[in-house]
Amino acid sequence: MALNKKIAIPVLILTVVAAVGGGWLYKNGWFDKDGHGHSRLEHEVKQLYTCPMHPFIIKDKPGTCPICGMELIKKVDGAAGGAQSTEQKQQADMLGHVSLSPTQRIMANVATVAVKQSTLNKEINAVGIVQYDQSRQAKVTAWIAGRIDQLHVNTVGAFVSKDKPVAEIYSPDLLATQQEYLLAVRSRDQLKSSTIASIAQNGEGLVASAKQRLMLFGVKESQIAELEKAGKPNIRLSIYTPLSGIVIEKLVQQGQYVNSGEVLFNIADLSKVWIEIDVFENEVPYVRVGQQVEIRSAAEHGVSSNGTISFIYPFHDPKTHTVKARVEMSNRGQKLKPDMFVNAIIRVPLARGLVVPVTAVIDTGKRQVVWIETSPGMFEPREVQVGERVDDKVQIISGLKSGDKVAVSGGYLIDSESQLKGGSSQDHSQHSGGTKAPAAPPAKKDTLKMDDMKM
Numbered sequence: 001m002a003l004n005k006k007i008a009i010p011v012l013i014l015t016v017v018a019a020v021g022g023g024w025l026y027k028n029g030w031f032d033k034d035g036h037g038h039s040r041l042e043h044e045v046k047q048l049y050t051c052p053m054h055p056f057i058i059k060d061k062p063g064t065c066p067i068c069g070m071e072l073i074k075k076v077d078g079a080a081g082g083a084q085s086t087e088q089k090q091q092a093d094m095l096g097h098v099s100l101s102p103t104q105r106i107m108a109n110v111a112t113v114a115v116k117q118s119t120l121n122k123e124i125n126a127v128g129i130v131q132y133d134q135s136r137q138a139k140v141t142a143w144i145a146g147r148i149d150q151l152h153v154n155t156v157g158a159f160v161s162k163d164k165p166v167a168e169i170y171s172p173d174l175l176a177t178q179q180e181y182l183l184a185v186r187s188r189d190q191l192k193s194s195t196i197a198s199i200a201q202n203g204e205g206l207v208a209s210a211k212q213r214l215m216l217f218g219v220k221e222s223q224i225a226e227l228e229k230a231g232k233p234n235i236r237l238s239i240y241t242p243l244s245g246i247v248i249e250k251l252v253q254q255g256q257y258v259n260s261g262e263v264l265f266n267i268a269d270l271s272k273v274w275i276e277i278d279v280f281e282n283e284v285p286y287v288r289v290g291q292q293v294e295i296r297s298a299a300e301h302g303v304s305s306n307g308t309i310s311f312i313y314p315f316h317d318p319k320t321h322t323v324k325a326r327v328e329m330s331n332r333g334q335k336l337k338p339d340m341f342v343n344a345i346i347r348v349p350l351a352r353g354l355v356v357p358v359t360a361v362i363d364t365g366k367r368q369v370v371w372i373e374t375s376p377g378m379f380e381p382r383e384v385q386v387g388e389r390v391d392d393k394v395q396i397i398s399g400l401k402s403g404d405k406v407a408v409s410g411g412y413l414i415d416s417e418s419q420l421k422g423g424s425s426q427d428h429s430q431h432s433g434g435t436k437a438p439a440a441p442p443a444k445k446d447t448l449k450m451d452d453m454k455m
Contacts, residue, residue: 048075052097070099098371098379098414105377110414112373112405118355120390122286124346128277128295128327130336136269138242142258143218146171149236151254153265158247160267165238167252167264174217178233181210185228245269270338273331275307277344278322286348287312293327297342299335309346350388354396360406361386361394371414373405379414 049072051057051065063072100110150168153160160166188203214224219237227234249266252258275295279287289309296304307329316323327344329336336342361384362369368386371379384399400406407414 049073050075052099068099068104069101097374100377100379100414102377108414109409110407111409113357113360113408115354115356115396115400115402115404115406117353117402118393119352120350120355120388120393120395122348122350122390124279124283124286124348126277126279126325126344126346128275128342128344130297130338130340130342131274131276132248132268132270132338133272133274133328136243136245136272138245138267139263140166140239140241140265140267142169142239142260142262142264143216144169144171144174144237145258145260146174146237147257148252148254148264151252153247153250154254156247156250159245160241160247160265161244162241163244164240166241167239168236169239169258170236171217174214174219174237175233175235177210177213177217178227181207181214181224181227182231182233184210239264241265241267243267243269268338270331270334270336273329273336273338275327275329275336275342275344276324277327278317278320279325281316281321281323284312284323287325287346291346291348293329294345294347295327295329295336295342296345297336297340299337299340305329305332350390351395353387354400354402355393356396356400356406357408358389358392358394360408370400371407372400373407379407 047060049059049062051068051070052073054065054067057065057067057072058075059072064070065072100108146169148167149170151166152164152168153166184203184206188207191203211224214227215221217237218239219227220240223234223238245267246269247265248268250264251266252262252264258264275293277293287309289312291309293307293309294304295307307327309325310328311326313324313326356370360370362371368384369381370384372382374380382399382404385397387395387397389395
């Protein structure tokens, strides 16, 4: 009898506890069925946690993965069959994300930059040769046959001014024409007092005719005025240059006889020069008249000057496959010498928009993907549409917004990690000819225990 009491009392206590506990569970809805016929208690019992990068790691409570240290997520029950809850969908979507610990990030050399608005500039590099400005060249010629009695310029490279004579010439024809002019002037003065208007006008006509002949011989009006003031002819006539500049060629000697029209000097003004640059045929569509060009030469010791494209030649060089363009620019200090080689840089603005480094875009052959950092250490794949590409920059037409942080290095490793866990970038197997960046060694964690895995 005593034994039965010892058994009955504990049984009674357990029965009371079970009844109270069952009543509490029933009151809180633990036995209510969901759409699939499962109670809350069944869900709680079945809820497990797994690592998104190592799905074979299964635990019955939250924590971190013993391999990579990533936070465990709730395991999605694949046997339910029906529509998943919002939370389960989010968990499934997280499988496309990749999380990196600080150690993994450093070892994989993962770096990010913020997407920002910028203008892509295409840079065209060309080689050019300094040339004379053809509109600033002139020839000094003899307008009348005669003998060069005096040369005021004797060397090539000398500077000459259009206000100072470069030579003096003796010409019998010029001397006779001067005498005719003086005679016409005296006749005009005598006929001026005539009461007959036609006779007075004839005097003016004779002077004008003689003056015209002198000007055709290259005599300036100032020289004619001096001739009229002196009242006697000049034996030598001064020859002037049509512009100020540098003597680039000297073709006459003192005492030499020259014919009418013979060239004495070649003069060039080097205050402005032309630079003829060779533009490759594939870059010609980007070159326009009026564009600014940066010119660099060894003579200026790294100091660049700016010029403007004034003309694009209408022919193509079949040997070099280039087209010449003419650049006009000032030549301060005359540091640019004719026939000198220079480097020309043309910057052409192509497009303005979101710009990222080329290394941020992974091209699968079918689409372009970038990895953006949604939160510290968490990366999400994002499909984008690319536009213009210039050097190491590429324009993003769609898929990103300003301020997004994109991975510019280590992207292939992130992509490989995503494929190992069956993420959304499964078609990336063709990146870079099928090669993949080696995965970074896992961060050191506590010793892996077999009882952490439920196979």
